[in-house]
Amino acid sequence: MTNSITYSMLMLIAGIGIPVMATLNGGLGTRLQSPALAAAILFFVGLIMALAYLLATEGLPEKLYHPSTPIYYYFGGFFVLFYILTITWVAPRFGISNAIAFVLLGQLIAMSLIDHFGLMGAQKFTMNIQRIAGLGLMVLGVFLVLNKVPQGNG
Numbered sequence: 001m002t003n004s005i006t007y008s009m010l011m012l013i014a015g016i017g018i019p020v021m022a023t024l025n026g027g028l029g030t031r032l033q034s035p036a037l038a039a040a041i042l043f044f045v046g047l048i049m050a051l052a053y054l055l056a057t058e059g060l061p062e063k064l065y066h067p068s069t070p071i072y073y074y075f076g077g078f079f080v081l082f083y084i085l086t087i088t089w090v091a092p093r094f095g096i097s098n099a100i101a102f103v104l105l106g107q108l109i110a111m112s113l114i115d116h117f118g119l120m121g122a123q124k125f126t127m128n129i130q131r132i133a134g135l136g137l138m139v140l141g142v143f144l145v146l147n148k149v150p151q152g153n154g
Contacts, residue, residue: 026091
């Protein structure tokens with residue numbers, strides 16, 4: 001139970017970080033007039049922090065690749081890059097709420113498929129009526145959140 005609470009809280013905080021990061025990086029991309037430069041800066045800062053964390057917690061790794069590891073496990077960076085570039089470019093034009101809501105929809109679809117089929121070695125959770133209903137309610141919630149009235153400046 002304690003692990004579930006800890007994991008839930010960590011992921012809640014990570015979830016809070018996504019729109020914060022999108023807002024910060026979108027603003028940086030707009031001010032620098034380059035979403036790609038903003039993404040590169042984000043990755044540079046992230047790389048420095050990840051390396052510092054790695055060295056502080058585990059030290060230098062003995063190897064970066066193990067022959068039994070499928071090569072596609074190393075392609076996660078592509079999806080991070082795609083997300084960062086698109087959110088940096090789209091969010092200032094489309095709105096943080098709209099951008100993140102559609103990211104959430106994509107996550108809901110992907111998580112359902114990955115779980116149901118146990119893709120890429122993930123733990124398998126078969127789709128059932130309860131999960132379908134929950135997924136439907138989450139999708140409905142996303143669209144209800146998007147149905148908002150613009151605020152005037154006066």
